[in-house]
Amino acid sequence: MKMKIESLSDEVLSCLQCGFCRSICPIYEQVGWESASPRGKMYNIKQLTQRSFLDSILRKKIDINEDFIKEMYLCLGCGACEEVCHGGLNIQDVWRKVKTWIFEQGLMNVQEYRQMHDAIKAYKNPYSEPPEKRDIALPKNITRSKNPEVVIFQGCTDSYLKQGLVQTAAKICEKVGVSFTTLGKDEWCCGSMCFTTGQTDYIKEFAAHNVNAIRGTGAQKVVAPCALCYDTLKKEYPNIVGDLPFEVYHIAQFLEEMIKDGRLELTTPIRKTVTFHDPCHLGRHEGVIDPPRNVIKNIQDITLVEMDRNKKLSRCCGGGSGCNAGFSDIAQALAKDRLNEAHKTGADILITTCPIGRMHLNQVAQNNGYIKTMDILELVERAV
Numbered sequence: 001m002k003m004k005i006e007s008l009s010d011e012v013l014s015c016l017q018c019g020f021c022r023s024i025c026p027i028y029e030q031v032g033w034e035s036a037s038p039r040g041k042m043y044n045i046k047q048l049t050q051r052s053f054l055d056s057i058l059r060k061k062i063d064i065n066e067d068f069i070k071e072m073y074l075c076l077g078c079g080a081c082e083e084v085c086h087g088g089l090n091i092q093d094v095w096r097k098v099k100t101w102i103f104e105q106g107l108m109n110v111q112e113y114r115q116m117h118d119a120i121k122a123y124k125n126p127y128s129e130p131p132e133k134r135d136i137a138l139p140k141n142i143t144r145s146k147n148p149e150v151v152i153f154q155g156c157t158d159s160y161l162k163q164g165l166v167q168t169a170a171k172i173c174e175k176v177g178v179s180f181t182t183l184g185k186d187e188w189c190c191g192s193m194c195f196t197t198g199q200t201d202y203i204k205e206f207a208a209h210n211v212n213a214i215r216g217t218g219a220q221k222v223v224a225p226c227a228l229c230y231d232t233l234k235k236e237y238p239n240i241v242g243d244l245p246f247e248v249y250h251i252a253q254f255l256e257e258m259i260k261d262g263r264l265e266l267t268t269p270i271r272k273t274v275t276f277h278d279p280c281h282l283g284r285h286e287g288v289i290d291p292p293r294n295v296i297k298n299i300q301d302i303t304l305v306e307m308d309r310n311k312k313l314s315r316c317c318g319g320g321s322g323c324n325a326g327f328s329d330i331a332q333a334l335a336k337d338r339l340n341e342a343h344k345t346g347a348d349i350l351i352t353t354c355p356i357g358r359m360h361l362n363q364v365a366q367n368n369g370y371i372k373t374m375d376i377l378e379l380v381e382r383a384v
C-alpha cells in the first residue's frame, strides 16, 4: 500500500517547534539552514499534511519543490535529534515515511541514491560487484560448517572492500570452537540504504530472501560485523517478514559473550590508548553501548578514553545513509570533526565497529594525517 503524506499529520502536530533537535543535528551545524534542521523539516512537513477538506475532495496535488526534497535527504539518519526531542516524536519514522512518499511519487532527486538503489536491485550490492565474489576465501584449515551454530552475515562492504574482517571473524569462530558458515552469493544486501532513503520497493523480497537463506543453514544465530546490517536484520526484518527463526548479534556482542564464557582469551597486551566511536546504528539505534567497550577493556595494558560526545550522544561520523555519496563535502567535514574530537582525547587509535563508518573515517584520516582508525575485529585479532 502506498504511503499517504496526510497520515503523518498527528505526528508532526506533536512537534513543539522547541528546537532542541536543532542544537544537536550535525547537518544543521554544517549547512546552517533552518529548513534543513529537524525542526524546520517538521514545520515544512506540517504544511504538506494540513490540506483542506476541499483539496482532498478535489484530489488537488500537493505542491512540493526541489529544495524541500533535497533538504529531506540532507539527513544522516543518525537519530541524535530523537534522543533530545522534547515532544517525544519518533522522528526517524517520520523522515522514513516522508522519503518513502517522495520516492513513490517519483520525485526522488538525489541521483547518487537512485544509482545505489538500482545497483542493489541488479547486483544485490551497492558496489555493482558480481554476487559470486561474496564467496570469500578463508584462511587455511578454517572451514565452513554444514551444520553451523552461527551464520556470519558479511554485509556488502566487508564482502567486497574489507574481506579481511570476515576472515578474522571466521578465525575467531574457529578459535572459540563455534561452527559457522557464510551465505556466499545467497547473501543479498541487507537493504539498510533503501530503508533510510525511502526506496523500499523491493525490500520485502530482499528481507524474505535473506531470512530464508539463513533459515536454510539451520543456524540459530546470526552475527553481523556491520552495525547497519545488524540494525536492519534485528529491527527492520521482523516488521516485514514476521518473527525471525534465529537470534541476531552484532560482532561486539558475540565477542563479549565469548570473553565472558572464557572461550576467547585476549593474552597479547596492547600498550595503546584508544577511544571508541559508537556507530549510530549500534549505539543510539540499538542501545549496544557496553559490549564493544567491555571487549576493549579486556585487552591487557590498553587504556580506553572517551570522547566528549559518546555513547547515546555520540556524534555521527558523516558516513551514514549514503551521505558520503550524495553530499560528500558535508560527510567529509563531519568526519574531520569526529577525528579531531578523537585526537583531543590523546588516544593513539580510534576504534569503531561499522565498516562503512570506519572506511569513511579512515579515508579522511589518511588524506589529512589524522588519528589511526581500526575495526574492533582487527584490534581483537592482535590481542588474541
Ligand code: SF4
Residues within 6 Å of the ligand: 024, 025, 026, 027, 028, 037, 038, 074, 075, 076, 077, 078, 079, 080, 081, 082
Ligand atoms: S537524524 Fe541526525 S542528521 Fe538527520 S535530522 Fe536528526 S540529527 Fe539531523
Ligand code: SF4
Residues within 6 Å of the ligand: 014, 015, 016, 017, 018, 019, 020, 021, 022, 038, 039, 042, 084, 085, 086, 087, 088, 089, 091
Ligand atoms: S525537539 Fe522534537 S518537538 Fe522540539 S522542534 Fe525538534 S522535533 Fe519538534
